[in-house]
Amino acid sequence: MRRPFVAGNWKMHKTAAEAAEFVGRLAAHVPAEVDVGLCPPYTALAEAAAAAAGLRIAIYAQNMHQAPGGAYTGEISAEMILDTGANGVLIGHSERRQLFGETDEGVNAKLAVAHDAGLWAIVAVGETDAEREAGETEARLETQVARGLAGIAAPQLADVTVAYEPVWAIGTGRTATPELAQAAHAHIRAVLAGLFGDEAAQAVRIQYGGSVKPDNAAELFAQPDIDGGLIGGASLAVDDFAAIAAAAAPRS
Numbered sequence: 001m002r003r004p005f006v007a008g009n010w011k012m013h014k015t016a017a018e019a020a021e022f023v024g025r026l027a028a029h030v031p032a033e034v035d036v037g038l039c040p041p042y043t044a045l046a047e048a049a050a051a052a053a054g055l056r057i058a059i060y061a062q063n064m065h066q067a068p069g070g071a072y073t074g075e076i077s078a079e080m081i082l083d084t085g086a087n088g089v090l091i092g093h094s095e096r097r098q099l100f101g102e103t104d105e106g107v108n109a110k111l112a113v114a115h116d117a118g119l120w121a122i123v124a125v126g127e128t129d130a131e132r133e134a135g136e137t138e139a140r141l142e143t144q145v146a147r148g149l150a151g152i153a154a155p156q157l158a159d160v161t162v163a164y165e166p167v168w169a170i171g172t173g174r175t176a177t178p179e180l181a182q183a184a185h186a187h188i189r190a191v192l193a194g195l196f197g198d199e200a201a202q203a204v205r206i207q208y209g210g211s212v213k214p215d216n217a218a219e220l221f222a223q224p225d226i227d228g229g230l231i232g233g234a235s236l237a238v239d240d241f242a243a244i245a246a247a248a249a250p251r252s
């Protein structure tokens with residue numbers, strides 16, 4: 001009942017022209033049963049959104065600032081993202097948390113602003129290697145979900161996707177096993193059920209991210225609580241990303 005959702009996080013890659021060309025080539029490979037999104041860098045948002053107009057490809061910014069405007073050198077607002085024609089925003093990616101000091105409270109503030117602006121959101125959570133080794137994975141995920149989504153009303157969850165991205169699996173080639181990922185996803189869904197009720201939690205899509213490739217995507221997406229993926233490195237090539245999107249289509 002949850003439509004699979006596969007999104008590509010390009011990080012600091014691709015010019016505006018490259019983004020538009022990618023969208024044009026991807027268009028022929030969007031599976032009917034799968035929602036597809038791309039997160040280009042800010043400088044390519046407008047061209048990507050223009051190229052995606054009328055296609056089933058959603059465009060997400062990789063971050064934003066929660067203030068409507070002001071003295072925040074280097075930042076952009078929800079209104080500016082909307083102005084590019086983009087549809088959503090990725091919030092709380094682990095690189096934002098680890099390299100740029102993003103907190104759960106900041107994630108929460110951004111999520112509220114994104115919702116008010118009418119932007120869809122992907123909220124990323126995930127434990128570090130040290131947290132997993134210390135047996136703190138479940139507690140860490142619970143904290144990130146509870147604080148990140150605090151104050152959100154259950155109906156607003158319809159516009160929110162959660163991405164489970166174990167930090168140790170991002171860009172390392174160390175993909176989580178399908179069983180380990182499924183356990184984390186089930187835990188996140190249980191936390192959501194405790195916060196928002198079972199019905200709302202069952203409707204939320206939870207993506208897996210961390211070294212998803214064409215050859216491991218299908219077994220991850222076959223898990224009952226894994227509803228697609230957030231793809232970094234493998235989203236930079238149209239063929240690889242299209243193969244991963246195809247792997248998310250429900251099997252009859």
Ligand code: PGA
Nearest residue numbers: 170171210211231232233
């Ligand atoms: P990766 O990145 O697929 O390159 O591991 C995933 C992400 O950071 O979203």
